[in-house]
Amino acid sequence: MTKTLIHFTTKTIPLFQWQWHAPFFNSLLRFSHCPPPFLSSQLFRPFSSRPFSQSKRFSSRLTMDSSGVSSFPKIPVGLDNVCEEEYASQSKLLQEFTEISTIDKAWTFTSSSGDGTQCMFSVSQPNLLANVRRRYMLSSHISNKSSDSVSFHWAPFPVEMSGVSTIVPSPSGSKLLVIRNSENDSPTRFEIWGPSQVEKEFQVPRSIHGSVYSDGWFEGTSWNFDETLIAYVAEEPVPSKPTFTCFGYKKEQTADKDMGSWKAQGDWEEDWGETYAGKRQPALFVINIISGEVQAVEGVGKSLSVGQVVWAPSAENSNQYLVFVGWPSDSRKLGIKYCYNRPCALYAVEASFSKSEASHSGDNASEDVSVVALTQCISSAFFPRFSPDGKYLVFLSARTAVDSGAHWATNSLHRIDWPADGEPCQSAKTVEVVPVVMCPEDDCFPGLYLSKILSKPWLSDGFTIILSSMWGSTEAILSVNVLSGEVSRISPSNSNFVWDVLALDGDSIIAVSSSPVDIPQIKYGVLVRKASKDATWSWLDVASPIPRCSEKVRSLLSSRQFNILKIPVRDVSENLTQGASKPYEAIFISSKSKRNDVCDPLIVILHGGPHSVSLSSFSKSLAFLSSLGYSLLIVNYRGSLGFGEEALQSLPGKVGSQDVNDVLAAIDYVIDMGLADPSKIVVTGGSHGGFLTTHLIGQAPDKFAAACARNPVCNLSLMVGTTDIPDWCYVESFGTKGKSIFTEVASPEHLTFFYSKSPILHISKVKTPTLFLLGAKDLRVPLSNGIQYARALKEKGSEVKVIVFPEDIHGLERPQSDFESYLNMGVWFKKYCS
Numbered sequence: 001m002t003k004t005l006i007h008f009t010t011k012t013i014p015l016f017q018w019q020w021h022a023p024f025f026n027s028l029l030r031f032s033h034c035p036p037p038f039l040s041s042q043l044f045r046p047f048s049s050r051p052f053s054q055s056k057r058f059s060s061r062l063t064m065d066s067s068g069v070s071s072f073p074k075i076p077v078g079l080d081n082v083c084e085e086e087y088a089s090q091s092k093l094l095q096e097f098t099e100i101s102t103i104d105k106a107w108t109f110t111s112s113s114g115d116g117t118q119c120m121f122s123v124s125q126p127n128l129l130a131n132v133r134r135r136y137m138l139s140s141h142i143s144n145k146s147s148d149s150v151s152f153h154w155a156p157f158p159v160e161m162s163g164v165s166t167i168v169p170s171p172s173g174s175k176l177l178v179i180r181n182s183e184n185d186s187p188t189r190f191e192i193w194g195p196s197q198v199e200k201e202f203q204v205p206r207s208i209h210g211s212v213y214s215d216g217w218f219e220g221t222s223w224n225f226d227e228t229l230i231a232y233v234a235e236e237p238v239p240s241k242p243t244f245t246c247f248g249y250k251k252e253q254t255a256d257k258d259m260g261s262w263k264a265q266g267d268w269e270e271d272w273g274e275t276y277a278g279k280r281q282p283a284l285f286v287i288n289i290i291s292g293e294v295q296a297v298e299g300v301g302k303s304l305s306v307g308q309v310v311w312a313p314s315a316e317n318s319n320q321y322l323v324f325v326g327w328p329s330d331s332r333k334l335g336i337k338y339c340y341n342r343p344c345a346l347y348a349v350e351a352s353f354s355k356s357e358a359s360h361s362g363d364n365a366s367e368d369v370s371v372v373a374l375t376q377c378i379s380s381a382f383f384p385r386f387s388p389d390g391k392y393l394v395f396l397s398a399r400t401a402v403d404s405g406a407h408w409a410t411n412s413l414h415r416i417d418w419p420a421d422g423e424p425c426q427s428a429k430t431v432e433v434v435p436v437v438m439c440p441e442d443d444c445f446p447g448l449y450l451s452k453i454l455s456k457p458w459l460s461d462g463f464t465i466i467l468s469s470m471w472g473s474t475e476a477i478l479s480v481n482v483l484s485g486e487v488s489r490i491s492p493s494n495s496n497f498v499w500d501v502l503a504l505d506g507d508s509i510i511a512v513s514s515s516p517v518d519i520p521q522i523k524y525g526v527l528v529r530k531a532s533k534d535a536t537w538s539w540l541d542v543a544s545p546i547p548r549c550s551e552k553v554r555s556l557l558s559s560r561q562f563n564i565l566k567i568p569v570r571d572v573s574e575n576l577t578q579g580a581s582k583p584y585e586a587i588f589i590s591s592k593s594k595r596n597d598v599c600d601p602l603i604v605i606l607h608g609g610p611h612s613v614s615l616s617s618f619s620k621s622l623a624f625l626s627s628l629g630y631s632l633l634i635v636n637y638r639g640s641l642g643f644g645e646e647a648l649q650s651l652p653g654k655v656g657s658q659d660v661n662d663v664l665a666a667i668d669y670v671i672d673m674g675l676a677d678p679s680k681i682v683v684t685g686g687s688h689g690g691f692l693t694t695h696l697i698g699q700a701p702d703k704f705a706a707a708c709a710r711n712p713v714c715n716l717s718l719m720v721g722t723t724d725i726p727d728w729c730y731v732e733s734f735g736t737k738g739k740s741i742f743t744e745v746a747s748p749e750h751l752t753f754f755y756s757k758s759p760i761l762h763i764s765k766v767k768t769p770t771l772f773l774l775g776a777k778d779l780r781v782p783l784s785n786g787i788q789y790a791r792a793l794k795e796k797g798s799e800v801k802v803i804v805f806p807e808d809i810h811g812l813e814r815p816q817s818d819f820e821s822y823l824n825m826g827v828w829f830k831k832y833c834s
């Protein structure tokens with residue numbers, strides 16, 4: 001992979017830079033038998049926690065002693081020989097953290113011999129050399145289940161699933177659908193696996209549809225009940241484009257790429273923005289696995305982007321229906337990634353197909369196939385799930401996000417009682433099962449905050465679903481009675497860990513639990529007492545080969561601890577809602593032992609969104625930073641998910657002030673508690689977290705020894721004209737009013753207002769050395785935002801380093817980019833603060 005690395009050296013202290021490149025430091029370390037006395041104690045600290053300031057003194061002395069010969073060693077651009085040492089030692093450690101695998105999903109199958117359950121775990125691990133995530137499956141047989149023990153018998157080795165986009169077991173568990181999207185123009189492959197081999201394989205050419213969606217959002221793949229048909233969501237086929245030959249425009253269009261012709265671009269088609277660049281509109285298809293015939297579902301038309309399709313239960317002699325989510329797509333498509341505020345509704349459509357050649361209905365939706373809108377009364381409906389007996393259709397809503405314009409907000413859960421005759425009806429009553437919580441009582445249920453629901457979330461009673469939902473800075477497993485609306489926290493209520501449900505095994509739960517200092521552990525939840533009012537769950541530890549970590553990582557983690565702090569709101573005013581006046585939280589990770597009463601340097605970590613949350617789950621990158629000898633303060637400022645709707649809605653209109661002050665108050669809180677040294681604080685965050693980082697170094701210029709910003713929002717007046725979510729700039733700057741005044745052409749007054757809310761307003765005060773990590777293909781906060789700010793810092797002589805990842809988007813999640821980001825961050829912070 002190629003990368004662009006721009007190191008802006010400072011123009012005010014050139015001597016310092018030159019001293020830094022002193023040529024002898026490396027050789028001295030290599031040839032001397034004992035380290036110089038002032039380095040020795042530092043060198044024996046783990047992972048080169050030798051402060052750079054000392055190294056600099058040392059190297060400058062050597063430079064003066066040298067007889068003026070300044071032969072620069074051959075070190076890579078952007079490094080000097082001091083930080084090269086640091087690079088080497090930190091990269092070794094980071095590699096050990098990077099290798100830890102992640103459990104992504106699990107499926108259970110009743111064993112045909114009736115002696116337990118088979119469980120398949122989907123696990124992934126970065127492959128740094130290939131710069132991809134390696135995905136594999138590991139199976140386990142679950143037996144001897146009781147309330148105090150369970151046995152998992154693991155297959156000896158996992159099996160790699162290369163090139164697999166989607167895996168979906170059939171309802172009976174006797175078949176497995178494996179979909180392989182191709183990366184070029186070749187067909188998409190559908191494989192139907194039986195217990196021992198591939199039973200069928202179909203190739204669907206690009207003329208029928210493009211890649212099958214496997215994005216976790218539009219994605220939906222559903223088997224019908226007799227396991228003959230599979231409904232799914234795929235990119236509609238590429239329309240024909242004008243063709244030219246050496247004689248000019250060719251009237252008869254062909255699909256083939258023949259040699260003597262070329263295709264024009266045709267009209268630009270809007271996509272769904274960040275992470276969807278170049279992706280074609282999602283459309284519904286059904287494959288018949290007996291005949292291999294693929295049919296586009298008729299009647300939907302191009303005015304809806306569709307996703308999350310499921311088969312509706314069918315009554316005897318009734319038609320078969322599909323239920324899906326539709327997002328209006330005949331007007332401007334604003335970015336959808338992380339944006340639950342896009343209106344959407346549930347629809348039902350009869351699964352009838354033209355019997356002729358498969359084709360997508362496109363604009364010519366068949367007149368006689370009607371689409372039934374099921375959720376007209378509510379501005380948002382998604383994640384449809386039918387109960388096993390087909391009586392209830394349950395779905396999630398983000399109506400508070402849609403109605404307020406905040407990109408993510410508190411969810412509500414709803415139910416439709418599905419007609420017994422199987423015929424969907426427009427006027428079906430929608431019941432609110434779990435309402436939005438405005439202001440939770442202390443330590444009580446804060447409302448639902450979900451980014452996924454299992455495809456089969458039901459307990460055997462047919463009316464209880466199991467979910468995991470953010471709860472303050474943690475995530476908890478909940479059971480929800482969809483008839484009474486009763487919500488129970490069933491993961492341990494005294495746990496500060498994150499609990500995430502992976503799959504159900506009958507009435508038991510396979511879950512994963514982790515903390516910032518504990519790698520994920522598989523847990524088995526057993527329902528001990530069934531009485532719905534006070535059902536009790538017992539959580540058993542499961543010995544498992546995944547994930548594994550090295551002895552070094554294990555020992556480093558065992559020396560760390562974490563707490564969730566409650567930070568009181570400073571300056572509570574009468575204008576604040578009750579929910580916005582309550583304490584917010586920060587996760588504090590530190591060493592278990594304090595050396596000579598000295599505080600470790602502190603890294604302040606800020607999530608983006610702003611309506612997102614940092615959870616107390618295990619994070620390899622944060623564990624790495626913590627293991628370098630830092631305390632971490634991860635602030636869930638007001639506006640974060642998981643604390644009730646009033647606290648969340650207190651932020652829009654006050655970004656750059658309320659959130660900045662919350663972070664400053666959290667820092668003062670740990671300083672006052674004696675947990676941090678005010679002279680050793682650095683700050684980092686991405687996106688809106690980068691907005692906070694750059695605001696903080698401008699508004700509190702003496703507070704931070706160094707900063708690192710990933711794809712930061714630095715100038716809203718520049719972002720509004722270039723991002724895929726200009727409406728976000730309006731809502732976060734103006735508050736909910738921004739939703740109605742949003743226009744594609746920001747007025748001069750609006751631009752001035754955006755500027756006044758932006759970190760760039762404070763740039764003249766900045767003194768903090770700042771590292772920028774930028775994705776060149778970011779559509780959310782385009783590169784120009786970070787580059788403009790970094791150039792402006794450079795112009796005024798501040799210390800700046802910029803790394804641009806040419807192939808990365810907003811998340812910088814490709815394995816090499818993620819690795820390089822955290823390595824540079826570790827080295828940068830060590831250089832300025834240790």
Ligand SMILES: CC(=O)N[C@@H](C)C(=O)N[C@@H](C)C(=O)O
Pocket residue numbers: 337338339407607608609610612686687688689713725728780781810811
């Ligand atoms: C809604 C959204 O994408 N906002 C961005 C400015 C942002 O902060 N994104 C978050 C989710 C991130 O961490 O990238």
